[in-house]
Amino acid sequence: MNGTLESLAGTSVLITGAAMGMGKMYAQLAVRDHAAHVVLWDVNAELLEQAVAELDGCGSQIHSYVVDVSRLEAIEEAAEKVRNDVGTPDILVNNAGIVRGKYFWEHDQRTDIAATMAINSLALMHITREFLPAMIAGGRPSRIVNVASAAGLLANPRMSVYSSSKWAVIGWSDSLRLELKQAGHGHIKVTTFCPSYIKTGMFEGARGPLLTPLMEPADVTERVWRAMKEGTPILMMPWTVKLSTALRGVLPIAAWDVVAGRVFGVYKSMEHFTGRK
Numbered sequence: 001m002n003g004t005l006e007s008l009a010g011t012s013v014l015i016t017g018a019a020m021g022m023g024k025m026y027a028q029l030a031v032r033d034h035a036a037h038v039v040l041w042d043v044n045a046e047l048l049e050q051a052v053a054e055l056d057g058c059g060s061q062i063h064s065y066v067v068d069v070s071r072l073e074a075i076e077e078a079a080e081k082v083r084n085d086v087g088t089p090d091i092l093v094n095n096a097g098i099v100r101g102k103y104f105w106e107h108d109q110r111t112d113i114a115a116t117m118a119i120n121s122l123a124l125m126h127i128t129r130e131f132l133p134a135m136i137a138g139g140r141p142s143r144i145v146n147v148a149s150a151a152g153l154l155a156n157p158r159m160s161v162y163s164s165s166k167w168a169v170i171g172w173s174d175s176l177r178l179e180l181k182q183a184g185h186g187h188i189k190v191t192t193f194c195p196s197y198i199k200t201g202m203f204e205g206a207r208g209p210l211l212t213p214l215m216e217p218a219d220v221t222e223r224v225w226r227a228m229k230e231g232t233p234i235l236m237m238p239w240t241v242k243l244s245t246a247l248r249g250v251l252p253i254a255a256w257d258v259v260a261g262r263v264f265g266v267y268k269s270m271e272h273f274t275g276r277k
Contacts, residue, residue, distance in 0.1 A: 017096030101273035120165035189231030
C-alpha cells in the first residue's frame with residue numbers, strides 16, 4: 001500500500017488548470033495510465049471543451065467543470081458536483097496557477113496580489129481540504145501533487161508576490177505530508193513540485209539562469225507523473241534548483257547575492273518577462 005502506484009486502473013484523477021499546457025498533459029498521462037475517471041477543472045470554458053474533445057474516447061471517462069479556483073464558493077460547489085458525479089478523487093493534481101512579474105509596488109491590490117495568493121496558495125488548500133477527509137477515510141492508495149516553484153525557495157526581483165505564494169505552498173504542502181505520516185495515514189502521499197522556468201508561455205520573456213535552460217513541458221510532466229506514482233516528497237527541477245538552495249543555505253547573504261546576481265544571473269531572469277499573451 002505504501003509503495004509505488006504501478007497502475008492507475010480504477011482510479012479517479014482530478015487536475016486543476018487542465019484545459020491547456022501542463023494541466024492538459026497531466027490529463028493525457030492519466031488517460032494513458034488507464035484511470036477510470038479523469039476530472040478536469042479550469043476557468044476557461046472554451047479551452048476546457050476542446051480538451052475534453054481531445055481526450056474523449058481514449059478509454060477513461062472525462063468529466064469537466066468550469067471552476068474559478070480563486071473563489072472558495074466556486075471550489076465548494078464544484079467539489080460537491082465531483083463527489084456526486086464521480087466520488088472522491090484518488091489523485092489530486094493542484095496545477096492551476098498564475099504569475100505576475102513586476103516590482104512589488106507596481107502590483108494592483110486585487111488583480112495581482114489578491115488574485116495570485118488566491119489562485120496559487122489558498123486554492124490548493126481549499127481544494128485539498130474538500131477531498132482529504134474522504135481520502136483519509138477511504139484507505140485507498142492516494143496521491144496529492146502540489147505545484148510550487150523554485151521561486152518559493154529563492155527570492156528574486158520582480159517575483160515578490162509570486163514567490164510569496166509559492167513559499168506558502170511549499171510550507172503548507174510539506175507540512176501536510178508530515179501530518180499525514182504522523183497521523184498514520186500512510187496511504188496518502190504528498191509530492192511538492194518545485195520547478196524553474198518551463199516553456200509553457202506562462203513565463204514568456206524570462207531567461208533561465210546559468211546552467212538552467214527553460215525546460216520542455218512534456219519532459220517535466222513525465223517526471224512529475226513518475227514522482228507522483230512513487231510518492232516522492234519533494235521534486236526540484238532541474239538539478240540547479242537543489243544546488244542553488246544549498247548554496248543559499250550556507251553562504252552569507254552578501255556572498256549569495258553576488259553568486260545569484262552576477263554569476264548565475266538569477267536576479268536578472270525576469271527583466272524581460274512579458275508573460276502569456
